[in-house]
Amino acid sequence: MKENLKKHRILTGVAASSGIAVGRALFINRASGGSFSTEIIHPKHFVREEKRLERAVADQACEFENAETKVRGMSQEQSDLLEAYSMICRDPKLMELARKAIRQDRLPAGLAWEKAVRSVLKSFEKIDVPYLRERAEDVKSVGSRVAARLRGRKAEPSPALGCRVIMAHDLTPADTLALAPENILALATEMGGQTSHTGILARGQRLPCVVGVTGLEEAARDGAMVIVDGIRGLVIVNPMPDELAAYQKKQELLNLFEARLRQEAHLPAKTEDGCRVRVYGNIETTNDALRIRDLGGEGIGLYRTEFGYLSRLDLPTEEELYADYTRIVRGMAPDRVVLRTLDIGADKSLAGIPKLEESNPVLGLRSIRLSLYCPDLLRSQCRAILRAATHGNAALMFPMVSGLRELRQAKGIIEEARRELLERGEPCAENLPVGVMIELPSSVFLAPALAKEADFFSIGSNDLIQYILGVDRENKYVSYLYQPLHSAVLEAVRQVVEAARQAGIRVSVCGEMASDPFCLPLLMAMGIDEFSVTPQAIPILKYLIRRLNMPELRKLLAQVYDKVSTETTRRLMEKYMNGRFSQELQFINLGAKEDA
């Protein structure tokens, strides 16, 4: 049995916060379990149960609100999260549902509260957006903390720790905040995905973190030596002596590398031979925008505005959108903010818009097609963007444009929005640049025509690869076919750059391909001059760019054009980048590695 406990295990998960930690495991369990009385209550106890409910909710909300003063060095993200927690806690809808359950179903406060939480969670179930599925987790975790109070339990106390690697089935932000960061080396959880809050919090505290680690609970015992590799998404339990030594060395080198990245983050993205490109950030919420500058980003190349619609149960008003966009545009001025209009599919339904039955939603009424199907929705968003653009340097971009007709129709809606604003006497941007996302094969073929009517192009490589290769970007069974270095993909990029150059417009890449170190040299050689990437990738991307040189990259590209096999191209790129950045590549998250 003892032998078994010391078993060497390599577990894989999702690398949620970069870094490496070596230390002893401490498994913490969440407050859970216990049961409420199932008894039906007498009407004379309605008021008593309502009072218990109100007290539990108010106390829990206060705990979230006061946490900020207790945790030193809390990041903006963490405090935003706590604010969101307290808002969920105080949400009148939840309270109304719980009160109804007390009075109509005659349930005691605890059961009534749980019923209310379940019914809110049901509305999240149909939403197929990872970010929002994680938000359902927030409702769950707030719900369970209030429920624990109604069971008469106090929130879990902060365990007395030496320096430890904290492991758990799942960690709510409230759990994480209850731990003193100076005692934690890293976090690892069985549950969670790339966008889970454990990862967000860990990044805020600069703690290595791996989430979604299958088998963690079974393999990790308190006190076991563990390595958390937040770069490759690995947790090694009871490592071998040579593994331990190698990781300790790697950790030292990583610290030096990160210090170097921080020093250089604000230097221009200019190659060794002086070719200047721009590096922007992709954001999903207003809060993400705050980090872009600190990380050395030169603006926002893609604001996925749909998140402002999806995170609510009704449609946002023009005023709400205007306030949101203005905050970002003003905050980033004079740097550019590219606002992409609503990009949702029929699988991600919006409250306020009837859900359609579609057998192929990815090929259905999504993106710009949906916006044109609901022109009032697009017009309202365009009005908000035109107004916000008066406060700084903004541009608008349409997703998934398939051809000229769609582009003209969409631009027509901008003009209608502008007329409406003028009639209302509202200030609006006169020369709002309008860009087209190149995400469909048809837009690649039509790039020369589209370039004449667009102010810029942005290649959405995530979708472009999906549609060129006919590979569902979310389907793990065909993910081996999803190849950014496929010659058809590279040829598409080449054609788009050529069309943009002929028309004298700029072209960026804003999909994941832009931050793939094996694609970056080829994109640069083809003439891509703007990259928009996930915020954490900005410093490393600038670091790599500053060490590349264009004549060498062009030679590399010529060699790639000679190859037809994706494998040969991949090997060539790996050889080149490993030769140039042998040290650095070990610190870059290169995506899930099957053989890791």
Ligand code: PEP
């Ligand atoms: C893309 O498709 O590359 C893109 C940036 O858009 P999204 O990932 O939001 O579809």
Ligand code: MG
């Ligand atoms: Mg896309």
